[in-house]
Amino acid sequence: MAEGRYDAIVVGAGFAGLYALHRLRGLGLSVRVLEAGGGVGGTWYWNRYPGARCDIESVDYSYSFSEELEQEWTWSERYPAQPELQRYLDHVADRFDLRRDIQLDTRVTDARFDEAAGRWSIGTEDGDRFDATYCVMATGMLSVLKRPDLPGLDRFEGDWVHTARWPAEGVPLAGRRVGIVGTGSTGIQAATAIAGQAGHLHVFQRTPNFSLPARNRPLTAAEERGIKAAYAERRRQARASFIGVPSSPGDQPAVDVDAAERAQAFEARWEQGGLALMSAFTDLLTSREANEHAAEFVRGKIGETVKNAAVAERLMPRGYAIGTKRLCVDTGYFDIFNRADVTLVDVRRTPIEAVTPRGLRTAEAEYDLDVLVFATGFDAMTGALLDIDIRGRGDASLRAEWADGPRTYLGLAAAGFPNLFIVTGPGSPSVLSNMVLSIEQHVDWIADCIAHLGERGLGCIEATPEAQDAWVATVAEVAGYTLHGAADSWYNGANIPGKPRVYMPFIGGVAEYRRICDGVAAAGYEGFALTAPPEPAPALASTTRR
Numbered sequence: 001m002a003e004g005r006y007d008a009i010v011v012g013a014g015f016a017g018l019y020a021l022h023r024l025r026g027l028g029l030s031v032r033v034l035e036a037g038g039g040v041g042g043t044w045y046w047n048r049y050p051g052a053r054c055d056i057e058s059v060d061y062s063y064s065f066s067e068e069l070e071q072e073w074t075w076s077e078r079y080p081a082q083p084e085l086q087r088y089l090d091h092v093a094d095r096f097d098l099r100r101d102i103q104l105d106t107r108v109t110d111a112r113f114d115e116a117a118g119r120w121s122i123g124t125e126d127g128d129r130f131d132a133t134y135c136v137m138a139t140g141m142l143s144v145l146k147r148p149d150l151p152g153l154d155r156f157e158g159d160w161v162h163t164a165r166w167p168a169e170g171v172p173l174a175g176r177r178v179g180i181v182g183t184g185s186t187g188i189q190a191a192t193a194i195a196g197q198a199g200h201l202h203v204f205q206r207t208p209n210f211s212l213p214a215r216n217r218p219l220t221a222a223e224e225r226g227i228k229a230a231y232a233e234r235r236r237q238a239r240a241s242f243i244g245v246p247s248s249p250g251d252q253p254a255v256d257v258d259a260a261e262r263a264q265a266f267e268a269r270w271e272q273g274g275l276a277l278m279s280a281f282t283d284l285l286t287s288r289e290a291n292e293h294a295a296e297f298v299r300g301k302i303g304e305t306v307k308n309a310a311v312a313e314r315l316m317p318r319g320y321a322i323g324t325k326r327l328c329v330d331t332g333y334f335d336i337f338n339r340a341d342v343t344l345v346d347v348r349r350t351p352i353e354a355v356t357p358r359g360l361r362t363a364e365a366e367y368d369l370d371v372l373v374f375a376t377g378f379d380a381m382t383g384a385l386l387d388i389d390i391r392g393r394g395d396a397s398l399r400a401e402w403a404d405g406p407r408t409y410l411g412l413a414a415a416g417f418p419n420l421f422i423v424t425g426p427g428s429p430s431v432l433s434n435m436v437l438s439i440e441q442h443v444d445w446i447a448d449c450i451a452h453l454g455e456r457g458l459g460c461i462e463a464t465p466e467a468q469d470a471w472v473a474t475v476a477e478v479a480g481y482t483l484h485g486a487a488d489s490w491y492n493g494a495n496i497p498g499k500p501r502v503y504m505p506f507i508g509g510v511a512e513y514r515r516i517c518d519g520v521a522a523a524g525y526e527g528f529a530l531t532a533p534p535e536p537a538p539a540l541a542s543t544t545r546r
């Protein structure tokens, strides 16, 4: 069936879309998932570049909604690599019989709210139209890629690829001259994996990044048994945490302890691996002085690792606070610069001027390349939503409403766009958190909300402009307490020319955010207007809640 009438349309079949389908179907709703990709998996379907790996631990970056799933799935490593995440999501799609309601290779181009009918009309690139009471945007925060905007690319005679469109069949790298542009999380992972495979690798770095060692390793059977025996408690701790993983944050400000104690705390968390370093003290993201201590510690580690002092110096991030650009996690990234077949090119000092038929030309030199890899990032958080022409009441366009930055209530909904739900949208903890935990929280909230409407014979929910204004102000106010505002990052749109500079995620932590969302629901969806639809609301077969 290419077209049709449903209770809910879900756009996207990544972690969010799969779970939304499962929950909404559980309410007895008819649901169709429209997915642009040729398979399920979202981010993990597209990002198949060498070295692609999540930097949240696998046992936490996984669904908690099914105890059976939790118990039967075995993660092989501390941090899951892309192929394992793809297998997991494929397994989930099969295990919960989701595929029959997912339509692949279907890119949504527009969504229009028909006020008279109280329903959404959703159009696809192929010209099909779908019609639904509820529209759930599970479109992902990092899915519209930032295309390399370098002159001459069309004349490049080698192969070029963006990491987020890495072909399934791979790109031949062995023995070839490879150049990679970009040193964010992706560039750092890809460069580490490509070094040693390529004949020679040039890393074109504009801004050095802070990166912490992952300390990835296989998970032992004993560890797995221990985690599975206490999974519920682990999940509880994750929900009560700041970023959505079990953690034991330090309880003192870094500025209150002496240098030796600081060094010891940083060292312990450096050894622990992953993002742990940033929770060593309470003030690392609020005090410049405290942050500089952490930054200097990491710069020291780079200096110890990279043998050539001039190269080490160029790799050391300066001029912005650690953690205010997305912090990277790596497995041997800085070590690759000790190899004779890897060269760092500082394109801040000598900017890239053009792609030539044979390679890349900077202000100082021309580099002959067979393969050009762009790890240049994404139009984050708003990109995928605004790619779709979304029209609410009075034909108002979301693009126009968000011209000066995203405006949402709780990151879940936007005033003027009834029955449109956004999963982990701007204004929610989203990309600052363990995405799977945040996705489950949002989808549960949305499903409970739809159940609430169904039980009362209502079928229309809409954020009020007042509640939205207040929430937008709260998001900005909380961000203002941190050092985040000063950095150029994709969190605030600085990576996309012309994008409004607004700090997009809610940085109050997942526990506080959940408390707020639960409070809104408990108060009868405070800040939302709930009304009967022009047509009868979908009858619910079940109003089971979690």
Ligand code: NA7
Binding pocket: 142, 148, 149, 181, 182, 183, 184, 185, 186, 187, 204, 205, 206, 207, 326, 347, 352, 375, 376, 377, 378, 431, 490, 495
């Ligand atoms: P990021 O974090 O946006 O990194 C993109 C990188 O590409 C970054 O180093 C940029 O340098 C660089 N870049 C972008 N355009 C150019 C041009 N024109 N010339 C030179 N260098 C350029 O994207 P990622 O894919 O690494 O990570 C995104 C998130 O995905 C990640 O944080 C995880 O959450 C998963 P800049 O810093 O702008 O100077």
